[in-house]
Amino acid sequence: MKAAALYSFGGPEVLTLTDLDEPHAGPGQVRVRVKAAGVQHFDAGIRQGWAPPSVDLGIPVVPGNEFAGVVDQVGEGVTGLPEGSEVLGYTTLGSYAEYVVAPADQIVHKPAGMPWDIAGGFSANGQGAHLCLREMKVGPGDTVLIHAAAGALGTFAVQLALAWGADTVIGTASEANHDYLRSIGAVPVTYGEGLVERVRALAPDGVDAAMDNAGPEALRASVELVKDKNRIRTMISDEAAEELGVPALGPGRSVERLLELIEIYEQGKIRLHIRNAYPLDRAADAHRDLESGHGHGKLVLTGLTALRPARP
Template identity: 60%
Template sequence: MKAVAFSEYGPPQVLQVIEMDAPQVGPGEVRIRIKAAGVLPYDCKVRSGWIPPTLTVHFPQVLGNEFAGIIDQVGADVTQFAVGDEVLGFTLLKGYAEYVLAAPEQIVHKPKNMPWEIAGGFSGNGQGAHMALQALNVKAGETVLIHAAAGGFGTFAVQLALAWGAGMVIGTASEQNHDYVRKLGAIPVRYGDGLLDRVRAIAPDGVDAALDAAGPEALRASVELVPDKERIRTMVAVDLAQKLQIPALFGTRTVARLAELVDLYARGKLNIHIRKAYRFDEAADAHRAVESGHGQGKVVLVTE
């Protein structure tokens, strides 16, 4: 099979399309012929040389943590899925490939009305936003501030906060993305000097919780705006969060969490925008797009 991998750490151009043996299904597994795989900031960080404590990299290393496709092999003891089922799910550093193995606890059935590109980029940012907002304990009627609201993560976070009953969502974004943020249901605010005053003008009664996917400046602003540090989380400025005594974000991807998000999509509560779908041989461009930090919605790879 073909896969996208890297054999040395570095910039996006270290990504190469390689040939490798396709995995064969074992007991308790299914094999999925991948149609689309999401590109996450996590993938870019690993490619650049960041290695979290629980991860081991083996060159050539395939990337990719979310996918969608069609089951073409079913192992012994699997009763929930059959050959031909359309599914989406999550994995660890195996998604940029034509085939992937998964346990039933990693996949759910794809809604018929969900395009492949959306399905392939659904699990990672969706579950991340779910974990973060759950940690913030967002309640009905509250005001929530989401930094980097136009990106793949922010797109999920804005809509999920509203689906859970937030009274107002304020989203920071570059000015060219303000119309997009409005369509998501948030009130857009531009970055830069005067951010605190702009947010306070929109929410004179204060901000109840804040979620940062932009970086240190946004996290510092959140501390000024949210009275309780327990109700602030960051996806990116981890070192600064520790210095500011903001709780770290912990959580686990689960099939139950993914199923809840898929149900929201099926009921029209989540509208996911695909910024661009790239071929495998364009994977370096896909990483550059994600690392630019100013786009709208999700970036995905497609196998055909």
């Protein structure tokens, strides 16, 4: 099979299209012919040689931790996912490829009306935002601050907070992305120096909860703005969180969480903008786009031919 793999760690250029042996479904697993795979900052960390303690980065490494496609091989003991099923799911590695094998309990049926590129980029950021907001106990009447709200993770977080009854969601972003934030229901605010004062002007009664997707300075601003640190979480600033007394985010990807997200999507309360769709042989360009810090929405890989044209 073709895969975007790396044989050394470093910049985007280490991701190259290569031929690898096809994987096969073992007991409790299914093999999926991939139609689309999401591109994550997690994947960029893998590319640079970082990995969670439980993950062995044996060369070659195929990144990719979310996918959508068609089941084409079913392992022993698997029921409810016959060959030909259109699905989406998650794993830790392996999705930047024509085939991925994953445990059956990490895969769900794709809604018939969900486009492949949306499905391929739905699971990881959606579950991250869901976990974060649930731990923050976001609900009716809240004023919520989402840092880096125009990215894929922020896009999910803004819409989930509103779906769960938040009165106001304030989202930080560059001015170029303010119209996008308004389109998904957020009140935009420019990040950078003076952020705390700008947010206070928008929320004179205070901020109830805050989610950091931007970095330590955003987390420090959140601590100034939110009275209860138990209602603050960070997705990226673990050291700063420990220093500031902000609770660490727990584990939480699950099929149950993914199914709840799909239900909210089918209710029309979540929409995911695909910023760019790259063919598999341009995975390096997708990572360059990811790390540019520009644009809004989600990046995906879509096999050897992009479902939508990517920018040059």
